[in-house]
Amino acid sequence: MATEIATFAGGCFWCMVKPFDRYEGVESVISGYTGGDIPNPSYELVCTETTGHKEAVQITFDPERITYRELVDIFWKQINPTDAGGQFFDRGTSYQTAIYYHTEEQKEIAEQTKEELERSGKFDQPIATQILMAKEFYPAEEYHQDYYKKNPQHYNRYHVGSGRAHYKQEVWGEEHE
Template sequence: MRQTNLKKATFAGGCFWCMVKPFDSLPGIESVVSGYTGGHVKNPTYEQVTTGTTGHTEAVQITYDPELFDYAELVEIYWRQTDPTDAAGQFADRGDSYRPVIFYHDEEQKEIAEASKEALQNSGKFNAPIVTSIEPAEPFYEAEDYHQDFYKKNSAHYNRYSHGSGRAGFIQQTWGNE
């Protein structure tokens, strides 16, 4: 068995339920965990975060093997899950706890994220500015067990939510089968 140097990637893109599945089964992805980051309360609960008073954002933290999956590829997948022109939330989910953010863990990730954001802005894909924040990673707190792997545990609810929130339609309309 070869030694691996696993890394972390942290992305916020609205409800964390919808941010797990796109990354979960890729080669080199060790885990995708739903949680909260960027706030001022230690070990927040879902109920606390939803009040909007903790400063946390719902996010996923991905543990990956950079020899098998490149960070730049993770960022490209991230863009295809969000509306990068909406800083006030994502789809039906509104407020700071649902804002789109790429949380970088080192300078290399910061540079990759910034270059990718600039390339997306210059691509002409969107008519509005790309407003997704790129911020340093902060302590990440795992969400409660019932939030983990929600798309597997509650697939019918997940599918209704993904479509009902407007996320699935936006992704299809914007990216098609890219």
């Protein structure tokens, strides 16, 4: 089986694992950092907002079972794509949204879905999510991996308390997770 990789920055990476983890064809979802130029950054360093890195997830998937387009559609429903300053109560460049493409085909799909979202009329502000060429991805510390499984109560409080759960319910009309 030939797998592919998709990389998305959607604010806090804790909230970006669970939505993808449940789909057939998703082999793994790793929390980490990408987009900057500092090698092997730590969580503490990324939080200083000096590295250029964003919190992100890297998904290994089987394109015969789930397409890149399906993954991008899932991504859009996890974020507020019009917020250029971060996501929900997490502010700063490390929490900004981006789709990191690994191939020209991924770039075309990302740009097409962004244009479709812009034209949909669902948002009254422009889409701020960037579409960028993938850079080196650095897995986050082990305690950040599968956070929703390791710390379900804290994860659920955070998911609701940050405003993400309410936003998804309000915009998409159902829980997208």
